[in-house]
Amino acid sequence: MLKTDVLIIGAGASGCAIARELSKYQLDVMVADKNEDVGGDASKSNSAIIHTGYDASPGTLESQLVVAANPMYDKLSEDLEIPFERVGAILPAITDEQFEKLPSIKEKAFKNRVYDVEYKTAEQLLKMEPNLNPEVKGGLYIPRESIIDPFLLVVALAENAQENGVSFLLSTKVTGLKIEGDRIAGAETTAGPIEAKYVINAAGLYCDEIAHMAGKDDYYVNPRKGQFYILDKNTSCKVEHIVLPIPTKLTKGKLMCPTIHGNMLVGPTAEDLTDKVDKSTTREGLDSIETDVRKLIPKVNLRDSITQYCGLRPNRNPEGLHVDTYDDVKNYVNLSGIRSTGLTGSVALGKYVAQTLIDIGMKAPFKTNFIEKRKNIPCFHKLSRNDQNLLIKQNPLYGKVICRCETITEGEIVEAIHRPIPARSVDAVKRRLRAGMGRCQGGFCGPRVIDILARELNIPVTEVNKNNKGSYMIAGKVR
């Protein structure tokens, strides 16, 4: 039977950040996830913004975590080689009514200890962002709101954790928790039982189901859908900052911002659902994005969209981000309500949960040989011609371009497939390298990536999946 000191359920941003933090201690750590790859659910379909926390509810745990996390990203992104950029956000007031709200938003930022929020005049804003609605009255500038590659953030956290000894059990769904007295003895999973001294529930949308297995039923989670457009890098109307609407009571609203790779991201919607597997975009949802974002950026051109997708925020009822421990289940940490800022907060959450474990009695000395840095796969198209040439001399596969839109080479793909946490599906390759994320959406590289996966993993092409089990790409060989 598998045994571990700490079992983390869920390999999204939360689970992987916790795993990396715990890998600094002399502990056995295991992360189990039902998916075929690390990366989570919500963690791979979000706005990819590293927030400052300026608009959080002051005094809440969410505010603490986000405010604490934001400054960590400069070093983290360097250590783990994650694309990250401090582009800054603007919050333009288009109507007089919105203009009147600016002081209270600034005051709230102040209460959250985000002191660098500044007022900007209409003229200043239009200079910063020429495509802004010219009717803008003035607005706020939040310099440390930033953008990141969300896939690489989670993959990098996981890879670094793994290098420091954490094991990842993928395609492993936790189906039950075994409770003995006031402790959890272990978990039942689709890959067999796992004995654990501590169990952490980081299961996102499904954290209520895990909580139920631990005998806790004080909340439930419903999905809050967010739909998005991604626009071509060449789209006619672009922005350089994160352009945020003035929030209403109901929602943070729909924004437009650059992605870390130079596309435009437009969205998201906020639609409360009951069905946890409904990951479908809808005409109405997409149309509402257009209507709303036009108020900020009138010339946004959604016909330049190269993809539309949606993510499900784990919305806790009653609301609020919680890290709970219990007297009657002593070795269990329950995370819930990691809804709209969980990507940002993850790295602070990792530290918070590590401390929580210590608070409930876990004893573990620090490791003396923690490896702090992680090397990314060489990114061919970002190198100078000279360095590209050197790389090809070392490994000729870097001379073969497979994804023509994003200029991703076979060398990169083969390396991703053979990383310690391997990319074993078409989407796993895509998330790590962006092969298939460009304007032709895999029309060109898709067939080639399928063949490379089959060859490198030594499996028949019919076993190559898009992502999870059942998502086969090829139905059979031609007669």
Add this chain to the structure above:
Amino acid sequence: MHNIQCDVAIIGGGPAGLAAAVSAKKQGAQKVLIIERDTALGGILQQCIHPGFGLTYYNEELTGPEYYGRFIKQAESLGIESLLDTMVLEVQPTGKIICVNSKYGITYVDAKSVVLAMGCRERTRANIQIPGTRPAGIYTAGAAQRLINRQNEMVGREIVILGSGDIGMIMARRLTLEGAHVVAVVEIMNYLAGLTRNRVQCLDDYDIPLLLSHTVTRIVGNERVEGVYVAQVDENKRPIGETEEFYPCDTLLLSVGLIPENELSRATDIEISAVTNGPVVNQFMQTSNPAVFACGNVVHVNDLVDNVTLESEIAGREAARYAMGSFPQVKRRISLETGNNVRYLCPHLLDIADMDEQITLYFRVLAPEHNVTITAKSGDAVLYKKKAVKVNPGEMEHVTFKTGEIPASSDCVRVDVTKEV
């Protein structure tokens, strides 16, 4: 870094690049080099194993490989060089080409003139914004064609095809022959997007239903496609809710249009037409950068390879003349105007030299029409006039005239397609 010098460099070794290379060499260019990212020459025709090529150029019905095979033979006997498995990364405004392969690494090619012949790519699900989930089993028709014909891999068993373009219809037949069941071909317009002969030979002959004025409104399935909703559309192409019906299937193929592949051209700073999405060219197939020529699907999407060959021969010939310093001296520029029911004209303009040149302007109509007159006029002069029983956006039309017929007082030629009354 590896360096190569040549007279004419051709980017893309499909039918366009091959024809341009052969014609450049015949015109007298010394060193002609084709740069191709695939492991073999032939372009998209390598996966077009069906017959239907060469009907006008050779007066024969050939398969794709037979058609380009004839050009490869010529190219070989003329001593045309090619760099295969080599991706062009950049064409600088000076004409310098930067490309990469496994053998030489980063390679710089200095050419006296360049021919762009990169072909086109397919429009995707996202371009037409079909709502729903994002499961496996959604392919563009060309990608599916590659999988089946070059990689011997079947994409699925129960297939719905969206779009009645030629590739979609050809794939409907191909998949049927391989034992799959094509549930329907769904087309949003009230007319066929591709060639009528393909409808007859690929759909009707196999009893594959064609649903005109219908579209896919939603994709269903979490891991693999489980089906699609199909609805009739109104005259504004908006789905009519009540007509929505579920079609179980495991695969959705998209044949919803092609876009010229102009990433390189854009970076080269040459003028791109907003209508054809390809470089603006004159009758020499010369772009706004005088040393850069373009031909084939990179300029405008062609349905017949025969037309591609003809315009590519011009591009190759003129690129050779440019490289050798014998390019004609241009005297005046004639603009080309799209009149009634004309979507675009290719070439996009005429640069008139002294000689009396024979010009062919290719074009597509905006909407299908019966019993029309096609005219080309310049000032008071009628340069071309012909009746046609039927025109259709899916089939390219053309007009021809001689530059000498353009009146000296006029600087414009206009093409119209008008219904006879």
